[in-house]
Amino acid sequence: MAEESSETLHALGAALAARDGSAFLNTAEAIHYADLAAAYEALENDDDREFFLRTLGPERCPDVLADLPEGLVAKALQVFTPAQQRELLAEIPDDDRVDILQAVSDDTRRRLLGLLEKDEEELTRSLLKYGEETAGGRMTTQIGRLSADCSVQEALDTLRNQLEDTETLTRIFLVDARDRLVGKVRLRDLAFSDHGTPLREIMQPAELSILATADQEEAANMISKYDLAALPVVDEQARLLGVITPDDAIEILEEESTEDIEKSAGLTGETNEVTYLHTPIATHFRRRFIWLLGLAFLAMASGYVMLRFEGVLNGAFLLALFLPMVIATGGNTGGQAATMVIRAMALGELEPGHSAKVAWKELRLGLLLGLILGGSTTLVSVVLLPAFQAPLPPGISFMEFGLAVGTALAAQVTASTLIGSLLPLMARSANLDPAVIAAPAITTVVDVTGMVIYFTIARAFLGL
């Protein structure tokens, strides 16, 4: 249970502050590397960070380094001598090593690659070919891999020799003479089968695999959908390259969810693994500014419409009471519709091909929402406005006014619901990321249409 860890972390902080190396090491012994990485990230000055890493030393550091946000790794590595860096890099699992090398500058990458043993360097270089966000860029090659033509006894002997180098034995994959994936066995099948049994007799077909060049999100979605303990990654010739595991899938899905959530709020740039509090103001600024600026100037279109309808507004200034409501409700219903559609696309439930079905569903929904909201607004106007002796120009009755406002709201809600659901589908058709079309962009678009709808209907109904 996690209760004790906050005390232990406190003790770690105290040892660090006192620069007491042996107390620090003793305490760190009992702390999970993920907590050590979080503690390191929370440090605020370089001296503390240097003491932290130097004291842990190159034996304990690999797990911690592999768990740090990418942006912090290059600087952390500099604390060590080249000989220590060599030791560190050799200890880090291959997929994490590739992540680290992808995060540093080209020069540093070349230098670090030069430190590796010949065969590790080659392996790492071949993994670096795959983009960071592909299945190949995420996989580990340190897997149990056996020839399909051996027996259970031979299999166990081979695995015993590979033990040091394998990250996962949950699923063991079988290949033919050309390294092509042909099946899989579980360690339990080996442990509890007669030792003379040929593997081909107990293996399961490996039906699911993914191309190394496929998007990492596709791999994560397959692991999620099919509850896989390991998803084999293959090349164009169906040769087994490595596997992606559920912990990779969790990380990928969390990254993608964060990205979608952030994009939908108009935040640009890559999701940063550094925590909110440790992200510098400049980065926060950069991620927020462009959309704010762009949407601000787009919003002037609404202002322009309002300016053009000066006569209508001045003809019955009471219209101002319902203006923000009509505009905002359009933004809200459009945002809801967009969110549902975008999430359904992210979960693989919807594609642009479904546009007609979506439109039909949202049209009916928009009409239903619009009629009820519009009707309530008419009712409220007719009942409450006379009671408060709200100022209407002569010749216009409260009933006429209420009907105008209610009709405008109904029209705005229907239009916005449709626009909100269809814009993300159109974005996907145009190969844009639908998440960037969400709430803020939708709101700005339906603000403009809402202004036009509101004043046009008011003018027609009230004869202004």
Added chain:
Amino acid sequence: MAEESSETLHALGAALAARDGSAFLNTAEAIHYADLAAAYEALENDDDREFFLRTLGPERCPDVLADLPEGLVAKALQVFTPAQQRELLAEIPDDDRVDILQAVSDDTRRRLLGLLEKDEEELTRSLLKYGEETAGGRMTTQIGRLSADCSVQEALDTLRNQLEDTETLTRIFLVDARDRLVGKVRLRDLAFSDHGTPLREIMQPAELSILATADQEEAANMISKYDLAALPVVDEQARLLGVITPDDAIEILEEESTEDIEKSAGLTGETNEVTYLHTPIATHFRRRFIWLLGLAFLAMASGYVMLRFEGVLNGAFLLALFLPMVIATGGNTGGQAATMVIRAMALGELEPGHSAKVAWKELRLGLLLGLILGGSTTLVSVVLLPAFQAPLPPGISFMEFGLAVGTALAAQVTASTLIGSLLPLMARSANLDPAVIAAPAITTVVDVTGMVIYFTIARAFLGL
């Protein structure tokens, strides 16, 4: 790879339409249960669904049923005779069985429990005690569990006998005489150790565990943070009850992300496992209506402010050109700040205790964004408005007007950024879910403050 599956699914649909039972069964043979569940869900009439399940039969159905959205399970079960239902329920893993029983009516639950064997019924009843969203409600009890006092040979013999009933052997947990969790071994440690070795010599301490009554999200976050292959679930006496696995964690995290995303768009009610297209209009309506209505009437506060400032707006109607921009930009920056803070809280990076740090960060950020956006707006006004011969009342210069509008925008952006970041933290302090405070609610709040800020500053600067 998944390429062939769309053809196979097509063949399945054809066999279904032709009511060709043997072709259907043969095709279904090659299809993963997750794909079968999705195909079942996509069916639109009851006859098709009945044929689908009856033909698959009670042997093949358990996996498919366990993978269906909860709302569809009760009806699916009705297709079978009580004897078949008994067979089905016995085949379904314990955690999925509990999920299904939680989804049906009280009457059905009682009846189905009555169908189970005595010991299965007791186990299921004890699992049903835990809430659906707790660690206990999610765990599987079908795990490898050994006494810490046996040898590797005894361990392997015990596991061989349990093979049928264990869902996962990735991690095997060791208990003492009172069933308390004391350690863990991996199957590979057993398979490759000398058979006489006592388990205590090769076991690892089981440092991480979770109480059965803890929230499922906490369990998922631990699995994610510590890359666990299995997280043991214990009771108050530290007795081992079961484990939660990474595929549970993936499901929990996806549910929680969807919930957060939906709440942040003002969607109420439980996230439905049924896909967007198969959710009836009535459900969509129910999830969207309340927030729309509530926020619509709140938005009338903005309208009221506008009405009160009639004199200012009529004094310089050009103010209308920048009104939507000032209001909308406040909503956008507030939404961005809220999104970042809410996501950071969901990832466990932020708590209400950090409010002062957040406020200080967002205040500086708000000022920076506000000054740059406000400055640009002043510049644009001073340069462009005279060029278009925009109508200003006598006695007010374009410079005065530009400064008023720019200052108002800067004030609105600063205030909204602060409000957007702090409201979710305040919600969490008050034990409300911060996600419901996001975009739409923030927008409505800063719409009102924005109206006041805009007209107050305009009146002061322009002397209206």
